[in-house]
Amino acid sequence: MPATMTSRALLLVGVVLTAHKFLCTAYVGGDGFSVEFIHRDSVKSPYRDPSLTAPARVLEAARRSTSRAAALSRAYAGADASSADGAVSELTSRPFEYMMAVNVGTPPTRMLAIADTGSDLIWLNCSNGAGAPGLAAARHARAPAPAPAPAPPPGVQFNSANSTTFGLVSCGSGACRALPEASCADSKCRYLYSYGDGSQSTSGLLSTETFTFADDQGTRGDRAMRVANVSFGCSTTMIGSFIGDGLVGLGGGDLSLVNQLGADTSLGRRFSYCLVPYSINASSVLNFGPRAAVTEPGAATTPLIPSEVKTYYTVDLRSVKIGNKTFAAPQEYPVIVDSGSTLTYLANELVDPLVKELTQRVKLPPAKSPEELLPLCFDVSGVGEGQVAAMIPDVALELGSGGGATVTLKSENTFVVVHEGTLCLAVVALQFPPVSIIGNIAQQNMHVGYDLDKGTVTFAPADCARSSGSLYI
Template structure:
């Protein structure tokens, strides 16, 4: 997908009506990062309790982990017939607003650190322009199980990031000639108005912003815990710098799939106990996965150590999905948090970054009164994942120019509250 298609004329973009904001300044811009179960999401199921939503997210996470693993197996797949990309179906967790065209049309799209291509649902009753009718302008985004696909034209448009509620004047950032797939045909069930790829590949939004603006190739997010009714925040440009106290930076390492943000996990620590990871152990940092997936060599001793340290009665794991659960009926939330020891991830070689996971990063309530470990044994080698529960209340910044990812503890609800109340 190296060529840029001609600008489509007369394309009508379909969109949901929703309230989202963006703030733009000389230091970059920020947009809402909306969890699919947020009260602001049109895809929230109001019939589910909060624990039930977490359990559903855990189920989606298992499907996503399998999909990421299949993508490794298909890393060398390619096609000479136009722009073709075969992918695996990936459940998602977060969405963002995009404003496309002139005048801008607002759309709510999946925001995915595990994908690159931006594609949006388009409607073009006149068919493809004659100037863009050959196969080089067409794309096919085919999912590996064959049940889902999107196809259309590789196009360019102006993307606008602005403060749409007028609280900060008329400042806006317009980025011309953003390449995206204008989807005219979709097979299967898709949620949202499209997908914004935030991965490491050339066509991702972060790479295109770096190529077409002075913002650089960097972005960050701060994920609000599931239990808090507030939006998370997604930052681009200088604003993505992670400068909070306790920030830990580690190099990104090469991956079989360029899209994925991969780091080297050296060990897992609880107190004075250290459990070494297998040699040269790559782990994907993925906002789209709920759970964290690690090798049995790490999960088994972790479960054993936590079982000994946490003085709570055991509980049955729902659907045997999670490896360790406790009965917390009648125990206050603050009391539970005080009973769970910190878990430290040591990343990078030569004593690199240490990321400390608090109780909210390692355990979740999946049934009323049932608290379970959100770290599970790797089911789909060779892909290990640091999921979004482990990243809650952290400012996580990706700098593709420097080739690093940085983690810092943060109060994400407070950090985003000035933007999204």
């Protein structure tokens, strides 16, 4: 491996995740690296509920999406109330959808963390700190406010005392200043991330470690890429019930994984994913570096626009089209592109005419919406899946000023089965102004690439199961 890619080269976590007994693989190459993007309901997820039917899982995801949208909205409100740069301390990923494996430390500890485009900080569950100088003392440096009982021990904890590359970050560092809420503990940087309702939080010391991404399957040689001194939160105190071994922030803020890779490697600040539909038993794929380039036919690129919260990837939605009908969005209408939200949330001015037009065009009997959660449902009992898809018209999103990019949503991007025989629209009226969201159902079977250096996001239709199949069987 070239010298430029040794101490500060990149890492690729290709993992037989022994602690969870689920297979996670990764591909490393000169054009970047790729890891599995595991949906929480995947057969590879330790959080899958085997008692649920496929439609029931979709309905549960829709319920989580409502909580997620509320959290994103609170973050926006916090940004408006706090500072011009939109710094907020609220962690918005409680209702998560995707995970990735990470190898941390020397020797590495394999962990399965939430992968979140709506958060920045990387934080991992750490042991109580008894083995690391300064870590145990810092744990008690500031007494927490009265709160619910701490969460039970997580599945995997990182023990910094066992790693030769672990370090602590000083209070005066740029990384510490990038935290929305930080304090000092023996001159070391202590962080606190809390949920908006105060019921859950994580705190600990901002630390540095070596992250390693490697092909553990041995089918592509013994190459491994390492990134030294990745800043992350070593979480020693947790209130509430967190799922996963930590969180990898993929947002636009300075402490996110994509920004740190851009600063410490030659890969640039870019990543992409290709989301496999819920109905397909395969992992999605998450790409970094040149591998994140979206080059498929029909690719549509639109500028990222400034957001109240720097973390969020926001684009300008100009209109929604069905056939020859165009429904204009409110003027200067920002929409967050978010992999962690299941549903798509748009203003009433767009959803109401969309529902009316689909009601007229789709020749299927109406059905009752479960829990009145979704605005339009049809009875598809006895109708073949292919027949249903042919009856649903495409919906086009026109993005960017001047209609610079058109993203076409097929039936699988707009409708989901939430009960046996019940098909419902996965686009709902905005419940938590001012946040509008393009969710992950709308992004299925699309290669979506974010380039922070160019300030763009690109969408292209793709067969995501086929794209990831050669990597993740």
